[in-house]
Amino acid sequence: MKVLVEVASKNIENYADKCDALLLGLCKFSVMNMVSFTVDEIRDIVLKYPQLEIFVKMDKNIFNDEIDEVKRCLKELNDIPIRGIFFYDLALLELKQELSLSFDLVWSQTHMVTNYRTCDYYYQKGVSYALLSKEITLDEIVEISEKSSVQTIVEVVSLPSVGFSRRKLVHNYYEDLGEEGNSHLSVLEKITNKKYLVREEDAGTVFLLDEVLNGTSVISSLYQAGVDYILLKEEGIDSFLELICDTKNYISLGCSDSSYVEKYKKLGDSTGFFFKKTIYRVKK
Numbered sequence: 001m002k003v004l005v006e007v008a009s010k011n012i013e014n015y016a017d018k019c020d021a022l023l024l025g026l027c028k029f030s031v032m033n034m035v036s037f038t039v040d041e042i043r044d045i046v047l048k049y050p051q052l053e054i055f056v057k058m059d060k061n062i063f064n065d066e067i068d069e070v071k072r073c074l075k076e077l078n079d080i081p082i083r084g085i086f087f088y089d090l091a092l093l094e095l096k097q098e099l100s101l102s103f104d105l106v107w108s109q110t111h112m113v114t115n116y117r118t119c120d121y122y123y124q125k126g127v128s129y130a131l132l133s134k135e136i137t138l139d140e141i142v143e144i145s146e147k148s149s150v151q152t153i154v155e156v157v158s159l160p161s162v163g164f165s166r167r168k169l170v171h172n173y174y175e176d177l178g179e180e181g182n183s184h185l186s187v188l189e190k191i192t193n194k195k196y197l198v199r200e201e202d203a204g205t206v207f208l209l210d211e212v213l214n215g216t217s218v219i220s221s222l223y224q225a226g227v228d229y230i231l232l233k234e235e236g237i238d239s240f241l242e243l244i245c246d247t248k249n250y251i252s253l254g255c256s257d258s259s260y261v262e263k264y265k266k267l268g269d270s271t272g273f274f275f276k277k278t279i280y281r282v283k284k
Contacts, residue, residue: 001219001222001223001226001227001228001229001230001251002020002021002053002228002229002230003019003020003021003229003230003232003244003247003248003251004019004020004021004022004023004053004055004153004229004230004231004232005018005019005021005022005023005231005232005233005234005244006022006023006158006231006232006233006234006235007022007023007024007034007035007234008034008035008233008234008235008240009034009035009234010035010037010041012045012048012049014241015241015244016049016051016052018241018244018245018248019052019232019244019248020052020053020229020248021052021053021054021055021083021229022045022052022053022054022055023055023056023057023086023231024036024037024042024045024054024055024056024057025037025056025057026038026039026042026056026057026058026073028060028069028202028203029058029060029062029066029070029073030056030057030058030059030060030086030203031057031059031060031164031201031203031204031206032059032161032164032201032206032208033057033201034234034235039073039076039077039080042054042056042077042080042082043076043080046080046081046082053083054082054083055082055083055084055085055086055106056077056082056084056085056086057085057086057108058070058073058085058086058087058088058092059086059087059088059089059108060088060089060203061088061089061166062089062091062092067091067095070091070092070095071095071099074092074095074096074099074101075099075101077103078099078101078102078103082103083103083104084103084104084105084106084128084129085103085104085105085106086106086108086131087105087106087107087108088108088109088110092105093105093122093125093126093127096126097126104127104128104129105126105127105128105129106127106128106129106130106131106153107119107122107127107129107130107131107150108130108131110133110134110161111133111134111135112133113130113131113132113133114132114133114135114136114140115140115144116143116144116147116148119144119148119149119150119152120148120149120150122150123148123149123150127150128150128151129150129151129152129153129228129229130144130148130150130151130152130153131153131154131155131231132144132152132153132154132155134155134160134161134213134272134273135273135278136273136278137273137274137275137276137277138218138221138222138274138275141154141222141225141227141274142221142222142225145222145225145226145227145228146225146226151228151229152227152228152229153227153228153229153230153231154215154222154227154229154230154231155213155215155230155231155233156213156215156216156218156219156222156230156231156232157212157213157214157215157216157232157233157237157243157267158212158213158231158232158233158235158236158237159197159208159209159210159211159212159213159233159235159236159237160208160209160211160213160272161206161207161208161209162196162207162208162209163206163207164204164205164206164207165204165205165207166203166204166205167204167205168200168204168205169198169200169205170182170183170184170185170198170199170200170205171183171200173185183199183200183201184197184198184199184200185197185198185199186198186210194209194210194211195209195210195211196208196209196210197209197210197236208235208236210236211268211270212236212237212267212268212270213270213271213272214264214265214267214268214269214270214271215230215271215272215274216247216260216261216264216267217261217271218271218274219247219250219251219255220255220261223251223254223255224255230247232244232247237267243264246260246263246264247260
């Protein structure tokens with residue numbers, strides 16, 4: 001099992017010897033990034049750090065007037081030995097086939113990557129990896145990993161994303177109040193009494209739960225189930241570089257060091273949906 005890191009800094013040298021793979025958001029065509037990278041910057045990173053697997057995020061909805069530029073970026077990325085591209089819009093699946101591109105694809109449709117049959121459907125369409133939904137349980141993740149042909153990626157430490165809107169919601173909020181404001185808000189949801197971070201980007205508005213998803217306690221189970229990658233996201237995580245090193249070492253020892261899990265209880269007790277089923281009921 002490999003450690004994939006989504007960075008919040010362009011200081012790649014800080015991560016290079018600590019993890020197996022990096023996830024880099026592509027400028028203009030990715031969302032929910034602290035930092036994003038141009039194709040030229042990605043090329044330089046790949047050449048400078050050949051020991052790292054580099055995945056690129058192109059997880060934005062693509063519009064008709066962007067397709068020519070998307071094609072250009074895909075062709076340029078195809079000439080770089082990246083490991084794969086995370087996609088949301090199915091246009092990328094079609095363009096990969098149309099342009100006969102050689103890189104792998106990662107199905108990354110957030111709340112939709114929930115079962116092994118659909119994973120295998122995309123595998124038959126040429127998709128090699130799947131970033132599994134954060135809204136499924138550990139048992140469901142294990143089932144997908146054991147029954148699907150795709151290589152699985154599971155997000156285990158992050159500030160979880162809960163939504164994205166193309167609209168400039170923060171800007172609109174302050175404009176409606178007739179006030180000056182910045183691109184960030186903190187919102188308290190009254191029913192659950194949970195805080196959310198709202199951040200406006202060029203592509204739209206991001207909603208994050210202001211609570212660390214701490215899946216360090218399930219890494220051993222993921223390892224035993226044959227999950228291929230775990231994803232650590234840097235945004236909002238203290239002592240992140242130490243976390244990467246400790247996690248990599250924990251996996252290299254077969255997840256047998258119980259002190260690792262004990263140490264990272266400090267990240268909090270929120271395990272997301274790993275042990276909590278989502279049940280839909282008709283409201284009477």
